[in-house]
Amino acid sequence: xxxxxxxxxxxxxxxxxxxxxxxxxxxxxxxxxxxxxxxxxxxxxxxxxxxxxxxxxxxxxxxxxxxxxxxxxxxxxxxxxxxxxxxxxxxxxxxxxxxxxxxxxxxxxxxxxxxxxxxxxxxxxxxxxxxxxxxxxxxxxxxxxxxxxxxxxxxxxxxxxxxxxxxxxxxxxxxxxxxxxxxxxxxxxxxxxxxxxxxxxxxxxxxxxxxxxx
Amino acid sequence: xxxxxxxxxxxxxxxxxxxxxxxxxxxxxxxxxxxxxxxxxxxxxxxxxxxxxxxxxxxxxxxxxxxxxxxxxxxxxxxxxxxxxxxxxxxxxxxxxxxxxxxxxxxxxxxxxxxxxxxxxxxxxxxxxxxxxxxxxxxxxxxxxxxxxxxxxxxxxxxxxxxxxxxxxxxxxxxxxxxxxxxxxxxxxxxxxxxxxxxxxxxxxxxxxxxxxx
Numbered sequence: 323x324x325x326x327x328x329x330x331x332x333x334x335x336x337x338x339x340x341x342x343x344x345x346x347x348x349x350x351x352x353x354x355x356x357x358x359x360x361x362x363x364x365x366x367x368x369x370x371x372x373x374x375x376x377x378x379x380x381x382x383x384x385x386x387x388x389x390x391x392x393x394x395x396x397x398x399x400x401x402x403x404x405x406x407x408x409x410x411x412x413x414x415x416x417x418x419x420x421x422x423x424x425x426x427x428x429x430x431x432x433x434x435x436x437x438x439x440x441x442x443x444x445x446x447x448x449x450x451x452x453x454x455x456x457x458x459x460x461x462x463x464x465x466x467x468x469x470x471x472x473x474x475x476x477x478x479x480x481x482x483x484x485x486x487x488x489x490x491x492x493x494x495x496x497x498x499x500x501x502x503x504x505x506x507x508x509x510x511x512x513x514x515x516x517x518x519x520x521x522x523x524x525x526x527x528x529x530x531x532x533x534x535x536x
Numbered sequence: 537x538x539x540x541x542x543x544x545x546x547x548x549x550x551x552x553x554x555x556x557x558x559x560x561x562x563x564x565x566x567x568x569x570x571x572x573x574x575x576x577x578x579x580x581x582x583x584x585x586x587x588x589x590x591x592x593x594x595x596x597x598x599x600x601x602x603x604x605x606x607x608x609x610x611x612x613x614x615x616x617x618x619x620x621x622x623x624x625x626x627x628x629x630x631x632x633x634x635x636x637x638x639x640x641x642x643x644x645x646x647x648x649x650x651x652x653x654x655x656x657x658x659x660x661x662x663x664x665x666x667x668x669x670x671x672x673x674x675x676x677x678x679x680x681x682x683x684x685x686x687x688x689x690x691x692x693x694x695x696x697x698x699x700x701x702x703x704x705x706x707x708x709x710x711x712x713x714x715x716x717x718x719x720x721x722x723x724x725x726x727x728x729x730x731x732x733x734x735x736x737x738x739x740x741x742x743x744x745x746x747x748x749x750x
Binding site: 383386390398413420429453457461465472 | 600603607608626634635
């Protein structure tokens with residue numbers, strides 16, 4: 323018998339939300355240990371002993387290592403709890419979920435994060451999360467907004483041809499896209515443009531799922 | 537019977553190398569269609585019909601869609617040719633390979649690419665690959681070099697405690713790390729520092745594998 327893993331995460335962290343939604347869609351229950359980012363708890367010695375990179379989320383296995391990085395936590399959960407697959411079911415669909423999830427992250431989620439971190443007054447030397455300090459580059463704020471606008475256009479076009487981001491089935495690609503859309507609206511004040519009918523249709527459907535509240 | 541997929545790729549593309557090495561480690565053979573990046577063939581109508589994002593590599597399935605993005609091509613190949621696993625074998629090792637491969641990519645490979653693309657005279661409006669144009673940001677060149685130096689430090693520390701990047705077994709995390717080290721040496725003139733014994737020990741071992749020449 324192994325005891326359960328523990329998820330270290332924060333309600334205010336969009337990356338943590340990607341894992342909470344994944345867990346909610348699976349219908350499983352994982353004990354949670356909140357990390358108070360407002361109080362900079364991620365830089366405490368206690369948290370660095372769990373994740374030396376001072377990032378959330380992180381999944382501490384009961385009798386094994388700590389798994390950090392959203393994609394790695396997802397993979398662990400998908401392999402351990404295979405019911406309600408969210409990373410695809412065939413070689414082809416697993417590849418397509420990987421491809422579309424990655425595009426949502428690199429073209430959408432990462433630019434929102436870049437725009438936020440390079441603008442926030444409290445993050446002058448913390449333009450990138452992780453163990454190293456980097457100064458903000460103000461030019462990146464404007465470029466990030468251009469990238470988010472292009473992401474909205476590209477995903478509106480995609481979702482005019484398919485029900486869900488990776489095709490016929492709800493998947494982790496939808497989770498990252500939903501987290502991106504809400505993060506852009508809240509943190510960059512960039513909601514989905516009114517004219518983007520397909521993206522709005524998809525958003526209404528996906529954000530009505532119970533997991534969206536996780 | 538399905539016919540074989542075709543890999544569209546370029547000998548000069550470090551991302552293509554990540555797929556070639558994966559294929560070589562598997563000991564499989566995939567037909568290759570070269571894309572001449574020097575002649576800008578990736579922007580031709582013919583290639584855009586294969587990958588509208590004008591990126592290599594891309595794996596065109598014989599009776600299915602085109603799979604783009606290195607991680608997606610890897611996942612397809614791992615599922616289709618499970619012998620010689622390169623993405624882990626247990627839930628825990630699959631998660632750890634995902635985590636370390638991602639760190640190699642986001643902390644190493646991506647900064648080298650960012651440093652190269654923001655400096656190259658021929659890429660003034662092409663600072664990011666993909667379907668959209670973005671202007672170069674000169675400040676990113678210096679920051680990228682700082683990030684690569686930190687990557688060398690972090691991975692030297694990691695490889696002082698393990699044989700391979702993700703642990704005891706050679707994996708896709710080693711492929712991305714090797715592609716990063718060679719890309720940094722060639723394109724940014726940043727070889728592994730002399731003092732980094734553990735990273736050099738690992739490099740000597742991994743670059744002697746036949747797949748390193750792929």
